[in-house]
Amino acid sequence: MKSIIALMDYKAKFGSKHFDTPYRSGLDKKKLSGYFVELEYKIEYMYLNEINLETQNYKDKDIIYTSSEDIGYKYKSYIEDIMYSLELSGAHIIPGYKHLKANNNKVFMELMRQYLHLTNNLKSRIFGSMKDLCMHLDSIKYPTVLKTSGGASGTGVFLLKSEKELITKVKEINQRNYITDMRDYGRSIKHKGYIKESLYREKFILQEFIPELKNDWKVYIFGDKLYVFNRPLLKGRGIKASGGGYDNYFYGLEAEAPDGLFEYALSIFKKMDVPHISIDIAYDGSDFYLIEFQSIYFGTAGIPYSYGYFTKTNTGWEFIAKKLEIEKVYADSIVVYLQSKNISTSNTLSITQ
Structure with missing residues (x-):
């Protein structure tokens, strides 16, 4: 069984989860371990403060990790130092350090949009x-x-x-x-x-500024699963679709995603080279615009609020009417990514829906 190191913060928190218990405790680590075991992977949880590059060798180790939204991003800065040093030492950190740097850093996010040629018409x-x-x-x-x-x-x-x-x-x-x-x-x-x-x-x-928009779309892609929701521009919030309240959004088939939205999102996902991503997309009736993205430690409310997800088949995009726990969706996406990158020596595993 292959092993993956999962790095937690000082509160033993790993990842981001809507409706987590206790509040702001992140993914359920016991459930997450169980889903990885089903996929024939073992999770080894470690605190970030246990990393020691002098006494331990992390070369070629597969490492997943958490970020932080602490006030002033002071602890996030510490996480960046740890993860960048691990990447330099030859560890396979997932996703790569540049995605951590872009997390809650919209200036660097914009620079990534530019060098990946994702600025398009915005x-x-x-x-x-x-x-x-x-x-x-x-x-x-x-x-x-x-x-x-x-x-x-x-x-x-x-x-x-x-x-x-x-x-x-x-x-x-x-x-x-x-x-x-x-x-x-x-x-x-x-x-x-x-x-x-x-x-x-x-x-x-x-x-x-994109004039006369009535909404935007939030798209999550986790491996082979795509979640989508429509976020209307609510009265009194001006141009802000984000933060309008999850009960006011439309999920899955009810999002009424325009033709081409999923392919546009998938093209961004492939360029990013990550196991999962959250993308904000605007559409003015003729063109799609990438507004923002996050590929680590982003909100996951669209998963519990959705009654299913989309997956791409040989005949197009198919809606699977099945609720899944975020821990399973996350674990599946990591293993699909490892297999696609041939990081793992075992590439015969099939992810089940």
């Missing part, structure tokens, strides 16, 4: 300070959508209609430290020619 620009922005003010078209680099459920997303609104919002999203600002001002007095730091250095994204 362009965006990233900035690291007010001074960066001021170099390009003349070329910005309005209205435009500003996104802070962090934030979920529609937080940190703003529709701006003028240069004045843009500059005001960039100031608002920054938390200044007036003591360090005064010290820097002192340097400019003391040292001739010294250029002061920008007072506003919170990185952000400007994304093209």
